[in-house]
Amino acid sequence: MATASLGPSFRGRLARPGDPTYDEDRQVWNGSIDRSPALIAYCTGAADVIDAVRFAAASGLPLAVRSGGHSFPGQSVCDGGIVIDLSPMRGIRVDPGARTVRAQAGVLLGELDRETQAFGLAVPAGIVTHTGLAGLTLGGGIGWLMRKYGLTIDQLASVDLVTADGTLVKASADENPDLFWGVRGGGGNFGIVTEFEFRLNPLGPVVLAGPIVWPMAESARLLRFYREWITDVPDELTTAVVHRKAPAVAYIPPELHGQPVVMVVCCYAGSVEGGTRVLRPLREGGPAPVLDLCAPKPFTEHQAMFDPSFPHGRWYYFKSCDVDRLSDEIIDRTAEHAARIVSPLTAFPIFQLGGAIARVGEDETAFGGRSAGHTFNINGTTEGAEGFAEERAWARGLWSALAPHQTGVYTNFLMEEGEERIEQAYGAEKYRRLRELKRRYDPGNLFRLNQNIPPAA
Structure with a gap:
C-alpha cells in the first residue's frame, strides 16, 4: 500500500482508516466537509514535515496540509490522499x-x-x-x-x-x-x-472594544450614519458591522435573544480615553442603540468574543467580496437581504479596511485588494444538514445582489470558486507573477489543495 510507512525517522503519530480515533482525526472546523484521507501524518517538527512531503510526492496521492483546519471549503483534508497535520507544532x-x-x-x-x-x-x-x-x-x-x-x-x-x-x-x-x-x-x-x-x-493589554447593538430595522439608517462617521476616524479604530439574530450568550440580555439585530463591533488600539472620544458620535449622533457592550477589557477577552458563534462542527457556507465604499445601493441591498436571515446561527460581518493596510504598496506583497474600503464575509450557518441549502441560497443571493459593486475578494474567504475568482483576488499582473513563482518552487503542483495558483507553462 502506498501509505504503508513513512520510515523509521518519522516521530509523529500516523492515523489511518480503521484506527480508533480516525473519525475524529479526519474532522475539520466546517462540519459540512466529510472527507476520508488514506493517511494523516501528525508532524512534530520540520524534520517530520520534510519526511512527509517527500513521502507524499513519491506516493502520487493528493496532499492536503492542515494547521488549524479552518479552511472554509475544507481544503485541509482530502479523500483518499495524505494529510500533513501541523497541529503538534505549537512552540x-x-x-x-x-x-x-x-x-x-x-x-x-x-x-x-x-x-x-x-x-x-x-x-x-x-x-x-x-x-x-x-x-x-x-x-x-x-x-x-x-x-x-x-x-x-x-x-x-x-x-x-x-x-x-x-x-x-x-x-x-x-x-x-x-x-x-x-x-x-x-x-x-x-x-x-x-x-x-x-x-x-x-x-493594551486592556483595550476599548466590543459591540454596540441596534434593531435590524435600523440597518439602512445606521449604515448611512456609519459610512459618514468612519471617514475621519483614526487608524487606532477598526470596526465590523455584523447583521444576525442576537445569539443566546451570557453577555446578551435574554429579551434580545433571537431578535434580528445589527452591531458595530469596535476595537480601539490606543488609550481607552482616546477611544471613548472617538466612539462618542456613534453612541450619541445616530440611531439610539439598544445595547452597548463596548467597554474596557483585556484584548484576549475581546479576541475570544466571536468564538461561541463559530464553533467546530457547524455547517458553514461563505461568499465574499470587496467593495470600495458603502454606497446607497450597497446599503439598501445589504439591509434588504439581512432582513431575510432565517437561521439563528447565520451572521455576516462587513469589515472596515483602510488605514495601515492601504499604506503598504500594492506590489510589495502578493496580497491583493489593499485599496478596498470594506470586505463582506457572507456566512450562512446551520447546526447540520437541516436548513443548510436555504442558508447557502441566501448567502449566494446577497452576494449576487452586490455583484455590480464588487472590486475583488480576499482569498481566505473563498470557497471552491475556480481559477477566475483566484485571479480576481490578485489581479492579472500579480497573478502572472505568482504563476512564475509557482513554476520555480512547485512545478508539479504538489501543493494544489488550496486556493490554487497553477504553475506557469
Whole structure:
C-alpha cells in the first residue's frame, strides 16, 4: 500500500482508516466537509514535515496540509490522499526586548495572543481564537488591529518553509525575497511553512472594544450614519458591522435573544480615553442603540468574543467580496437581504479596511485588494444538514445582489470558486507573477489543495 510507512525517522503519530480515533482525526472546523484521507501524518517538527512531503510526492496521492483546519471549503483534508497535520507544532518564543516572536505552524491565534499579551505586545491576527495562525497568515490576515498595524503579513519578518522537493529554506526580505513576496498573500502554494517570525507591536493589554447593538430595522439608517462617521476616524479604530439574530450568550440580555439585530463591533488600539472620544458620535449622533457592550477589557477577552458563534462542527457556507465604499445601493441591498436571515446561527460581518493596510504598496506583497474600503464575509450557518441549502441560497443571493459593486475578494474567504475568482483576488499582473513563482518552487503542483495558483507553462 502506498501509505504503508513513512520510515523509521518519522516521530509523529500516523492515523489511518480503521484506527480508533480516525473519525475524529479526519474532522475539520466546517462540519459540512466529510472527507476520508488514506493517511494523516501528525508532524512534530520540520524534520517530520520534510519526511512527509517527500513521502507524499513519491506516493502520487493528493496532499492536503492542515494547521488549524479552518479552511472554509475544507481544503485541509482530502479523500483518499495524505494529510500533513501541523497541529503538534505549537512552540512560541517571544523576545520582548527585540519585539519579535517566533511561532510554529500549528499555533492557534489564542495561543499566540496569550504569550505576546503577557508583555503588552501583539501581532495583528484574526477574530476567532481557534483559527490556525498558518493559513490565516499566508492568505493575508485581517483582524481587529489591522487598521493600526496592517495585515498579519505586514508584521511578518521571515518564514522557514519546506518546498515540494523536501528542502527546508528560509524566506525574508534578504533571503529568497521572491518567495517571501509570494508567501505574503499567496497561500500555501509554494510549500509548507514550519515556523513564522513576526514583529510585535505595543497593545493594551486592556483595550476599548466590543459591540454596540441596534434593531435590524435600523440597518439602512445606521449604515448611512456609519459610512459618514468612519471617514475621519483614526487608524487606532477598526470596526465590523455584523447583521444576525442576537445569539443566546451570557453577555446578551435574554429579551434580545433571537431578535434580528445589527452591531458595530469596535476595537480601539490606543488609550481607552482616546477611544471613548472617538466612539462618542456613534453612541450619541445616530440611531439610539439598544445595547452597548463596548467597554474596557483585556484584548484576549475581546479576541475570544466571536468564538461561541463559530464553533467546530457547524455547517458553514461563505461568499465574499470587496467593495470600495458603502454606497446607497450597497446599503439598501445589504439591509434588504439581512432582513431575510432565517437561521439563528447565520451572521455576516462587513469589515472596515483602510488605514495601515492601504499604506503598504500594492506590489510589495502578493496580497491583493489593499485599496478596498470594506470586505463582506457572507456566512450562512446551520447546526447540520437541516436548513443548510436555504442558508447557502441566501448567502449566494446577497452576494449576487452586490455583484455590480464588487472590486475583488480576499482569498481566505473563498470557497471552491475556480481559477477566475483566484485571479480576481490578485489581479492579472500579480497573478502572472505568482504563476512564475509557482513554476520555480512547485512545478508539479504538489501543493494544489488550496486556493490554487497553477504553475506557469
